[in-house]
Each structure stands twice: as structure tokens, then as C-alpha cells.
Amino acid sequence: MSDDPVHRPPSQGVHAFACGAIRVAVGANLGDPIGAADDCLPGDIYRLKPEARARRLVLNRPRTPGEAQTIAPGSAIGAPGDRVWPLAILTLLSPEGERLAIVTLWHEASTTTFALPLSPMLPHTDYTLVSVDPDAGGVRLADVISVSFAAGTLITLPGGRQSRIEALAAGDAVLTRDSGPQPLRWIAKATLRAAGGLAPVVISAGTLGNSADLVVSPHHRLFIYQRGARRLTGAAEILVQAKHLVDGDRVWRREGGFVDYYSLIFDRHEIIYAEGIPAESLMITDETVRHLSDELADELHSRFPGLRHSPHFAREAGRGTLGEAGAAALFRKDGGA
Numbered sequence: 001m002s003d004d005p006v007h008r009p010p011s012q013g014v015h016a017f018a019c020g021a022i023r024v025a026v027g028a029n030l031g032d033p034i035g036a037a038d039d040c041l042p043g044d045i046y047r048l049k050p051e052a053r054a055r056r057l058v059l060n061r062p063r064t065p066g067e068a069q070t071i072a073p074g075s076a077i078g079a080p081g082d083r084v085w086p087l088a089i090l091t092l093l094s095p096e097g098e099r100l101a102i103v104t105l106w107h108e109a110s111t112t113t114f115a116l117p118l119s120p121m122l123p124h125t126d127y128t129l130v131s132v133d134p135d136a137g138g139v140r141l142a143d144v145i146s147v148s149f150a151a152g153t154l155i156t157l158p159g160g161r162q163s164r165i166e167a168l169a170a171g172d173a174v175l176t177r178d179s180g181p182q183p184l185r186w187i188a189k190a191t192l193r194a195a196g197g198l199a200p201v202v203i204s205a206g207t208l209g210n211s212a213d214l215v216v217s218p219h220h221r222l223f224i225y226q227r228g229a230r231r232l233t234g235a236a237e238i239l240v241q242a243k244h245l246v247d248g249d250r251v252w253r254r255e256g257g258f259v260d261y262y263s264l265i266f267d268r269h270e271i272i273y274a275e276g277i278p279a280e281s282l283m284i285t286d287e288t289v290r291h292l293s294d295e296l297a298d299e300l301h302s303r304f305p306g307l308r309h310s311p312h313f314a315r316e317a318g319r320g321t322l323g324e325a326g327a328a329a330l331f332r333k334d335g336g337a
Contacts, residue, residue, distance in 0.1 A: 021052035037134035092127035148261035150215035156273035201242035218243035223278035
């Protein structure tokens, strides 16, 4: 096949740090930069330098499985045609217990290693390395969508009918909590390795009143209505990220293999029903668009120029605001659906 860009799949852009920007602050490899699997030791604590700045890395999308990823025009790292090899997937924990996945990459031409955090990494924060996966070859580096349902999720339609999310199409009406039936404007899909920070969260049937296991991406927020006077955060309506609900029992991380993630987009940021319980749709903001691949972001801009959502009015409840009671305070006591 020709390398003519007309015949090559669209490029994808990500942001990466030079490996020296993330170093061991406490541990056996004190002072060493983050890198390949053999160079990293679980238990070491890493920090991002405060002055570190990520650089844009633009990659050609592989045309066939196993094809080397190469740098595309417009990249601030390397030159078009340079090869880039994923080295490892590293999973770290923040002091709050939140997982952060980092893919390390080898830029062949400069013999330099780069680090790609798959969710925001903060300076002045200790991240403890908990696992190292040397098999990073299956990672599609920019197909990271922050709010997604796994394939097979049943979405409620007007009249109470349900449809598997993968069977939905643009224009289909979906039942929303606040706006009634609303047309689905767009559905985006990404297939990712279910490892580290990308591993889906499984909310077991009945835990939140869901009729079956609900499988979502870690940052996906569930809408919870709190009755009575004893309310976490003091608000009746809260949004909680799935990763904050993980207790290892009723809510857990499913690692291994691959996961097909689907994101639903409406004219507004909506609360819809998945496996019978309310959850958010993808909220379009500058931040979420930056997490889309260039292909998806370009399509979003062309279909819906200027589309930006205001966040739903429900209050965000983070791990800290859940307090000592934790996620269990939100779970159904009987565990039944």
C-alpha cells in the first residue's frame, strides 16, 4: 500500500514527557528516570518534576496489526517516519489510592525514552509503582476516552425498552433523566488493553440498584440520589467516578485481555440509564477533547463545530468527600436489584 496520506489512516496525537521528567524520589532506584520494564522496581516512588512540560507526539495510525508506529507530520518529538516502540505499561498509585497508568515509549532515532501518562499526573505528588507489564505492544496510544461504557451495556430507550450500546446509532432516541427522550448525536468506540489504569470497573449487579453487572471506564461518573438527612457531601444529587467506588468486593477492576469502550454524545451533558441506573454521557469540554484521538477529535469538530457542554448540576463527590464511610455508604444494603 502506498504511503500517500490519502491511503493511510488518520494520525493520532498524544502528550508525552521525556523520561527524565519522572524520577524515583524514594526507593531502590533513587534518582533513576522512569523507563523500560527491566529498569523499574515495584515499590519505588516516582515524582513528576514541577518544571516538566509535556510535548505533543503525533503518530501515524498503524494500517495492519503489528506494524511499527511512526511519527507523523506536526509532531514536536522526532521527524516524520521515525519509529516509536511501546516498552511497558506501568501502574502507579497516588496517595489517595487512585491508579495511574503510564506507557513508556522508545524513540528509535534519538535513542530516547518518553513517558505517556494515560490520565493527569500532578507534580509534588508521590506515585508508588505497583506493577510493571512489559507487553505494551497492543496499546493504541491515543484511543483514550475518559467516559465510556463497555460493550454489552444495556441503555434505556423511550418507553423503557433497552438496547445494547453497540447496537445504537446516531439519531436513535435515548431516555435521559432531565430532558426526556433525546437523539444520540454521536457514538465513539475505542478498543483498549484492560490493564492498569485502563482496566474497566465492574459494578456488580444490585450494588447501586443496577439490574446486571455494569462495566464502565474508571473515570465514568455514576449519578446517585441520596434520600434522608444523612447525605454524603450534604447534597441529594451527586456524581461519583467509578474508580472511587472500588472496594475489591462488590465493585472491582477487571484486568486482562481487551475491552471495547463506547462513549455517547448528546447536545447536552445528560444523565442516561445504563443497566437501569443513572450515569453520565460524555461531557464535551476542551479537556475531554484533548483525550480523544486526533481522528475522533477532528470528526467531532467537523460534525459539531463549537460544541461544548456545561456540566450537570449534580455535585462531584471525590474519594476524599466520601469520608470515612467510603463508597459502602452508597451501596444498596440488600445487594438486590
